[in-house]
Amino acid sequence: MTTKRVYFFGNGEAEGRASMKNLLGGKGANLAEMTSLGVPVPPGFTITTETCTEFQKLGDLPEGLMAEVTSNLKRVEEIRGKQFGDLTNPLLFSVRSGARVSMPGMMDTVLNIGLNDQTVEALATASGDARFAWDSYRRLLQMYSDVVMGLDRQLTEKLIEERKEERGVALDTELSVDDWRDLTAQFKAVILDVLGKPFPQDPQEQLVGAIKAVFESWNIPRAKIYRRNNNISDDWGTAVNVQSMVFGNLGNNCATGVAFTRDPSDGTNIFFGEFLVNAQGEDVVAGIRTPQAINRSKDENPDLPTLEEIMPEAYGELLAIREKLENHYKDMQDLEFTIENGVLWMLQTRNGKRTIFSAIRIATDLVAQGMIDTRTAVARIPANELPKLFAPVLNGDAKIQAETDGLSLTRGLAASPGGAAGRLVLDPDKAQEWVANGDKVVLTRIETSPEDIGGMSVAEGILTARGGMTSHAAVVARGMGVPCVSGAGDLRIDYTARTVKVGAHLLHEGDLIAIDGFDGRVYKGEVEVMPSEILQVLSGKLKAEDSELYQRYEQIMTWSDEIKSLGVRTNADTPHDATVARQFGATGIGLCRTEHMFFGGDRILHVREMILADDEQGRRAALAQLLDFQREDFIGILGAMHDLPVTIRLLDPPLHEFLPHEAENQAEVAAEMGVSPEVIKQKVDALHEFNPMLGHRGCRLGISMPEITEMQARAIFEAAVQLTRDGVKVFPEVMVPLIGTAAELTHQKTVINTIAEQVFAEQGLRVDYLVGTMIEVPRAALTAAAVATEAQFFSFGTNDLTQMTFGYSRDDAGKFLKIYTEKDSTQWPKYLTAPILPNDPFEVLDREGVGQLVAMATQNGRKAREEAGLSRLKVGICGEHGGEPSSVEFCHLTGLDYVSCSPYRVPVARLAAAQAVLNN
């Protein structure tokens, strides 16, 4: 039996279905599904991903494939009533890639397959539009020569530019049929000239070439890198979708557009879309012509007619399809459609990308509508984007004031949510430069292009004069979470004069402006940026019942907590941070760094006295002074976290961090302390380390100077006893840092337990507490079984563990880590063919190396305590990875008890912890 390699779809019947994504790719499976649903899809067929794998092995198309292609092609011809290569009414095809998961822009597409010197004339006759026919032919020539034959696209683009200059016109649309006819001849000449072979006139040869090109595009570098960075297997392969062409550019009863079944920006349940009359799909995305809205659901571009108004029948069909598809897929859909001579064709449907605001609204709405359950809702929220909910907004009163003062400049599209204020800057390099100097900027461009990414990523906000909701600026800004207003057509941007004119206003580069990505408004001058709505609720400035956003957010969080098994704690050193984190849902402190308490006020003075002391006695005298401060600190933080556990890490940094390193500051401190500057300098020199990261710090301090540990333990237990006596429930967990051997922990535990007993005896009151350790030295992880018998809990300090496991100093690694994680291949050094690392390991926990140590230590540590009949080892993570979704998932999979992260990442961790359950 031969393998079936080609799956047909068309006319309400399809051999494939949505669940066959692995075989047919996402696009092919969805085209089949839509066809079966009765949605009008141009007929065509999908060549399977398995055929791609065959192709990669053979280096050629497998035998029998083209026979299958030809028979499917005939079915399409029958449905469309036209023939491929026909000299009177030729049928044209598109050939597109389509992998199991979307790899946007990564692989290639060829349209208008089937046109040649003869069929172009036939198309001209049949369509009655010679300009359209020659325009289509030149598009084929450009794409085919680029994608299939490997000609530099610049060569053909240049010819078009020259022709436009010659004609004195600015836009492609202003070129005539004769221009295009001439250009096709020029294109063919340049192909022959540069490549030494002609453009193939045979439609069949074109089709074979295009199919092969799509298969080959699976292995172009950018596709490989994309896969590597997105954990897509090289073995999956891409499908090829061969679909009969429909045209939105055959005249004014034609159109092409994109639509979202709900608003992708804020998630409102409205039908939202944009289209262009007499245009092809790429024209919409390119953002050169400002598109028209499909309806009046939002009052954008009110002077342009809507699809509903000019093609009510097609709009009606589209509206019905919207409902059909959303009900079918049970999620907001991103649709592509073309209207050819008044007939609506659907080219694509897929789950639409959305902002975090819209994701939350859509998910909660769909649950309310009974379309999805709460688990599905939680699964659909992009955890990493949650912090955008807490992003600043423009102050409403300040906006009204600006309006009143005549400083409201214009209104564009609300392309990416959030308020931003800063200096107007007109080019991306300058944006980066100014930001590096500490300025905040709003990058303002006529339109943006991929080269602008650098500047876009550092800007507070992005403002463009051209382009719709799906323009480059809008898409990228939403992806980055940068507020954006796009298509503000009133802006007259002059890159040469470095000015922007808006009506009567003239702005110079460097002037202050503000944009509101929620409503598209643009202001001149200073407009206050203020905390997000949710933060206002959390801080009590706004009532929960007055904030729909807060309620929906809280709903998602509640559902997440019902699903997740991981605990979520926070890293907090002050009562304030602890309070914020509790509001965000933290159920304990996983890391309270005590060294932050050593700075500030008189404390630092005593810390320095301790460091300068020549002997234990001198250190003890200084530490006695510090005791009162530390006890107060612990009363504050244990009190703020009443009823919840608080992991307190003993002193960690090397002592020289508490002394000034510059001569000037040394003199100041010397004066303050009544010693000569030379004394300070000598101590700093004596404490100098070549690699402080690997030096005299952590428990190494507490072992060589046990009086430091004594003081800290005393402060903790005295605070705990006092609070307990006052009726506050406290759960202190004393954490020893930088353990590398069990013996270190044994020593520090002895000090802690001895002092605890002393304090309890003195005070006549006992308090439960735990003693555990941070696992941040590889050796501690490797010898976890021994360490665990001394530790009631482990907390992985994955920042340091990453530093030591990779041998990367976080302070220094920037230089090569940038190269190691660079995704842009043009920036790579010679010989590099893929990034060395998929991610910065300080951002996303490295599962292979660091994660191996975490898993090993968790398992061996738990086992050792179990075998020794000791209490179960509590295990958490307190590195910054604790608030990063992929790392949280890893912690869940590894069986940790909790993650701990900075207060603002607590909601991310809660959601990610729930998704980890759902995904596994």
Place this chain on the structure above:
Amino acid sequence: MTTKRVYFFGNGEAEGRASMKNLLGGKGANLAEMTSLGVPVPPGFTITTETCTEFQKLGDLPEGLMAEVTSNLKRVEEIRGKQFGDLTNPLLFSVRSGARVSMPGMMDTVLNIGLNDQTVEALATASGDARFAWDSYRRLLQMYSDVVMGLDRQLTEKLIEERKEERGVALDTELSVDDWRDLTAQFKAVILDVLGKPFPQDPQEQLVGAIKAVFESWNIPRAKIYRRNNNISDDWGTAVNVQSMVFGNLGNNCATGVAFTRDPSDGTNIFFGEFLVNAQGEDVVAGIRTPQAINRSKDENPDLPTLEEIMPEAYGELLAIREKLENHYKDMQDLEFTIENGVLWMLQTRNGKRTIFSAIRIATDLVAQGMIDTRTAVARIPANELPKLFAPVLNGDAKIQAETDGLSLTRGLAASPGGAAGRLVLDPDKAQEWVANGDKVVLTRIETSPEDIGGMSVAEGILTARGGMTSHAAVVARGMGVPCVSGAGDLRIDYTARTVKVGAHLLHEGDLIAIDGFDGRVYKGEVEVMPSEILQVLSGKLKAEDSELYQRYEQIMTWSDEIKSLGVRTNADTPHDATVARQFGATGIGLCRTEHMFFGGDRILHVREMILADDEQGRRAALAQLLDFQREDFIGILGAMHDLPVTIRLLDPPLHEFLPHEAENQAEVAAEMGVSPEVIKQKVDALHEFNPMLGHRGCRLGISMPEITEMQARAIFEAAVQLTRDGVKVFPEVMVPLIGTAAELTHQKTVINTIAEQVFAEQGLRVDYLVGTMIEVPRAALTAAAVATEAQFFSFGTNDLTQMTFGYSRDDAGKFLKIYTEKDSTQWPKYLTAPILPNDPFEVLDREGVGQLVAMATQNGRKAREEAGLSRLKVGICGEHGGEPSSVEFCHLTGLDYVSCSPYRVPVARLAAAQAVLNN
């Protein structure tokens, strides 16, 4: 059936034997064995180690034990014809510990058990020596109150000192019977006063107390630490030897002594020993009286009569016993004997400690005598001490000249071999101070004590006025490998005047002196110190046939090579080092650091040009200049190591190491390079790293600047091709440093292979080579399976691997590592009850942590290549651990292919590798 807890020995019969060490301890098993051999051993019995374990569990002696003790005691009484506690002729006992392996000085001993206020009088009468009896009683009181009752020994010693002052005498021996009688009364009073309980007068109670004290001494801190540091299990327990006392201090027909069946200093097959007439054993070891030689085998102390001369019968017996024991144990024995009223008793025999010189001589002699096989010979050489064979000696001609010039001062005992010259220094603290300032010193003391260790360890040599071959100075110096002359009785050392008088010579502290630890001679002024005999042979200055030492050394090395399975390579960066290492037996270079080639001459200039270059082009220009130098370097080193593999490590250190950091030097370099000092300073600042150890170095350089790797690869392959063309066989192995991910190696391998192909094509000649990597980053070890598929070999860089696994910066860790590895408990910070680490992990490979990574990487790496059908992974180690015996054993056990170490450690590694086979 009850367990037998007590094993009898005496009168030619013994229940135990030498093979029962686990049950009876080393001492007990040997006493039994000697007894069975017919050697005269004072009868007694051994309580088993198992009883110790019972005692630890019960906290008391097990039931039935004392009944067994009593019945054995009766057997002893029968043999000796005396009764324990008898009021006319009392039998006394010693009670000593004796574990499975020797733990010298670790546990406790009580002598003269059975004396009390009555029996002391009986002993006085029976022995006819009242002074002896009261001296014995006071010794019992001192030991018993200290060891069993816990009285501070200082309290009783102080009373003796006071009495001596009162009497105006210096030595204990000068005190009279009345003095001792008074002192016993004082001792009893102080015991009662301080401890609140009296010294037990009941002999039975004394015996029980002493047995318990020995069992308890198993768990005193210093014993625990000793076990921990020597890998002795806490479960083994100690045996207790209860033995009837014999006395060497009953008059002038009594003596006590120690003897070695061969010379422990140089191994000559002579009977060598020392004794004191009318003395107890501890008097010999204390070194207060200069002992007499047992015979004239060496011409020491010719003015004192020998044992052979004054007690020829006892000496004759001893000589026969020497032969009997050496033939039986087939090794040089260390004997303790006592002659009581002309009757010889053997108290102990054990394998004697020896210098490396004597170890080599004894082992090769015993093989020649057919007493042991070559494997046993190899097993007996202390590998760690081999480098002492290469230690300097005094120039023979210079010695003769000094003699002629009247600068030969005196002659003491040749207590520890080696020649030393330096400044005379009279106290150990000053010795440390002067050495810290760059001086060489000869520490000169009347006698040494444990507090002097610090100064002894840094001295070139040690000279004492008092004490024999077994005095503190002699034992410690031999242990440390420091040359020592002891017991040079002519020296008149004045600590106050800081002078030393020797006959007519007056030396002041700071004057130059020299000592010869081979013959005991002491010289004034400068005497040349020159290379050891073996080095003279290796360097061709002396013929092999003229050096017996060399021949014996070579014999041991040859036997070692026959046994070992590990390869031994060397770490060498220059043709000279490579040549030396070949002479020492290295069979390849395991680490050739190329950065050392970047310094010196014009090279550093081009290196700096490269660093200062702003772009790749500039770097390439500078690298082109370096290429010629590097090619020559590789021709040199590959040539020197012809026929053997050479592992060349690519550039490793961060670039700032090649630039000057001081302003002054920056100005110089700037002038040299024709740039402003500011340029240099800016570059240094730009390259500054907080933790250079974890910074931009190793392959991170070669990846961000592939042109560096290109240049180095080109130099290697051009050199290899040129040598090959010249008929030299070369085996270059290119090693990429600091790999943390497989992708890094992939990149560097691509560069190396690309350049190799280029060079081979250009030159029309191919050379075989390997590409592999250093495993020194924990992550590389953790992900070894992936890394191995890209690597033909692994070489563990255990220096860096130790740094990163422990999180210790080698440059900075001194401060806390000193505390972590401190063995002297008086130096410990509070709460510490054992050293944190048994060894400095940079000296002895940490098997538990670092070793785990090495083993994991070796196994996973080999398996991955096997599964992938690739060549077998070659695995070696090139950290400094490669020349340390315990680490070499680990490498053998882990299945590595080779170790690589510095040239002078190559013989150590060869021997250790053989011993690893023999021990496992």
